Structures are given as structure tokens and as C-alpha cells.
Amino acid sequence: MSADDFRIIAPEGAAPTAYGLPLAVLAELTHRCPLQCPYCSNPLELETSGAELTTEEWCRVMTELADLGVLQIHFSGGEPAVRKDLVALVRHATEVGLYSNLITSGVMLTKARLVELADAGLAHVQISFQGAEPGVADRVGGFRGGHAKKLEVARWARALDLPLTVNAVVHRQNLHQLPALIDLSVELGAARMEVAHVQYYGWALKNRQALMPTREQLDVATELVEAARARLRGVLEIDYVIPDYYARQPKQCMGGWGRQFFNISPSGKVLPCHAAETITGLRFDSVRDHPLEWIWHNSDAFNCYRGTGWMPEPCRSCDLREVDFGGCRCQAFALTGNAANADPACAKSARHRELFQLAEAESAATPEGFLYRNFSGGSRERR
Numbered sequence: 001m002s003a004d005d006f007r008i009i010a011p012e013g014a015a016p017t018a019y020g021l022p023l024a025v026l027a028e029l030t031h032r033c034p035l036q037c038p039y040c041s042n043p044l045e046l047e048t049s050g051a052e053l054t055t056e057e058w059c060r061v062m063t064e065l066a067d068l069g070v071l072q073i074h075f076s077g078g079e080p081a082v083r084k085d086l087v088a089l090v091r092h093a094t095e096v097g098l099y100s101n102l103i104t105s106g107v108m109l110t111k112a113r114l115v116e117l118a119d120a121g122l123a124h125v126q127i128s129f130q131g132a133e134p135g136v137a138d139r140v141g142g143f144r145g146g147h148a149k150k151l152e153v154a155r156w157a158r159a160l161d162l163p164l165t166v167n168a169v170v171h172r173q174n175l176h177q178l179p180a181l182i183d184l185s186v187e188l189g190a191a192r193m194e195v196a197h198v199q200y201y202g203w204a205l206k207n208r209q210a211l212m213p214t215r216e217q218l219d220v221a222t223e224l225v226e227a228a229r230a231r232l233r234g235v236l237e238i239d240y241v242i243p244d245y246y247a248r249q250p251k252q253c254m255g256g257w258g259r260q261f262f263n264i265s266p267s268g269k270v271l272p273c274h275a276a277e278t279i280t281g282l283r284f285d286s287v288r289d290h291p292l293e294w295i296w297h298n299s300d301a302f303n304c305y306r307g308t309g310w311m312p313e314p315c316r317s318c319d320l321r322e323v324d325f326g327g328c329r330c331q332a333f334a335l336t337g338n339a340a341n342a343d344p345a346c347a348k349s350a351r352h353r354e355l356f357q358l359a360e361a362e363s364a365a366t367p368e369g370f371l372y373r374n375f376s377g378g379s380r381e382r383r
Ligand code: SF4
Pocket: 033, 034, 035, 036, 037, 039, 040, 041, 042, 077, 078, 079, 105, 128, 373
């Protein structure tokens, strides 16, 4: 998706901004999930089921989204299939004209439910794989039997002619399975694969020592992906995200803060990125208190890092400030304590060299095992 994909909306009574509403939004229906991935992007303080938006509230939000011109809704979590009303939510999305994508671990789905979802108008399925075989995958996900179930669900999805994307989050403990993960995506009939190296905030930051790849692993993985892209042209499209710690220039995070994206949390908080709650001190507005259009234009959490006016040096005078918008705010906060600083992934950041050295040291460490993501605040892997 590019910046050109968003139309400008000038709401009545709202302070004028140069940012149109996104064409796609991420709806985190719940933080509940049977898996416990140690790199989960959900916040450390997970929202409980009692705080979640009701079916009626989500339906109202979807109607609002459609009225505003949003075209796509990505149902995510946690595990969205934990919600008993998932079929009703997908049906409502279809009724109001939203294209719906289900981002799922797969383990809560039955064949009958997938058929119901397809009948309700579900347009696309994205299944996450933690490895290419059960030994690694079930250990990383902290869920026995998960890998076999995912394979089954992926095959059901393709039998129903639902387009499939395979999500593979990669790190030091599963990168050796990348070739097999690519083969698996082809075998399952996926048209797209996302190979995303772990990004280190939230749960992943807690598990950095266990997950950080070596520089050599990263180089091998990058070559593998490039070769697979050439070999599988027309068969499998591969998106690739490298770990920031080994980068020289930061990624254009979320297409720029508050420019192209928002995320709705299970309780209705509207966030500029899925990890934004890791930045302490930001206040997020809720769909329970304001219309979405008002939030997009007026919420302090969006406006504080929009554009380039907020930037200190070295970003302020940098020619690339309108290209990468200073990188990732969450990473700047996690590593420097100030979200306004340049992302240390940038070679011009005073912390860049330190970050690179840290990555090398962490990748050589012998970790204690994973701290699994769960509602009790994380539990250590038993070895
Ligand atoms: S990353 Fe893992 S634990 Fe987090 S929501 Fe996805 S499947 Fe669940």
C-alpha cells in the first residue's frame, strides 16, 4: 500500500490535516490467544475479554469505517477466532462493503466454521507458521499440536478457494527452516508469503537474547529470499522485512506515523501502530467515546508525531525525513527512552553503533529459554 492509496477527508469542525483516512485498518478483536509466541506484538499488559468491544460495537465501527471510505478490514488479535461472533462480524463487514482478511493462527478453526466464514463473505486468510515442522513450530508457539492444525486449516482454506498468505516470523531459532517454509508455502497453494524478521519491542524485546539472529544468518536468509523470489516469480510473492538492528537506514514505519494506518485494540482504543502502547505517556482515544473520523484528525496520539515538525536533529535537517519519517517511534522509545529521537536503526543516530554491537552480542548469547506471552505476564519455558 502506498501513500497514494488514501483519500483526503476534511471533516466538519475538525482541525484540517493533510491526512486522509486509510483504505485499510487492523481490527484486533481480542488479545486472547491459545498460542504464546515470545515475539508477539500485543502489549505486555493484555486487554481482558471483559474489556472487549461487543458485537454491536464492532458492527457500528465497521459501518463507520465503510461510510468513511475505508475498503479493507484485517481481523486480527490475539486469535480472532476466539471470538464466538467472528462469523457475524465477517458477515457485517461484507454487508457494509468491506473486504475482509482473517489473520489467524488457525488452531481454533474447524472446517465447518471456515465454510461459514467463506459463506459470510470472508475474502482472504493469512495463517502464521512458527516453523516448518512441529518440533520447532510448536515449541516457539508454546502450543502442542498447533503446526499440524495449521496445515489442515490452510488446506481447507485453499479447498474453499480462499486466497492464502503464509506469515512466517523468523529469528535465530527457526531461520534454518526458511527454505522449508518457502517450499511449504508453495505446497499449500499460498499466493503470498510474508517473511518478517522479529522486530524488538514488547514481548520480543523481553526475548531478544533468545531470538536475535547472527549477522551471518541474516545474510544467508536475505540471499535465500532473493533467490526464491526469482525462482518463484508468478507462483509465490514474497514480502521481506529485515531486523532493524542490522539495518543502516530505518524502515518507513507504518508509512509514517498517522499517515496511512490505524489499529483498533480489543477495547476500542485507536492506535497509530500495533505497538504504540509500548510508548508510555501517550493517551489513546476510544471508539467508545468519539467517532473514528474525529479520532483520526484530532487524537493527540496521532498528531504528536505526524509530519516532520516534531523532529529533533539529526532528522530535522536530514534529506530523508520525508522518506522514512525518522523510522519507528516505538523502537526509538524502547532504545533511547524518547520516542521523538531518530530510530537507532539509522546510521546517523548516536546509538546506532551500540545497537549493532548489542545485536552481535545478543545473537551469540546462550539464552535462558523463551519467556512466553500470556495473561499471567509471561512464563518461562521449561527445559
Ligand atoms: S503472535 Fe502468537 S501469541 Fe501473538 S497473537 Fe499471534 S499467534 Fe497469538
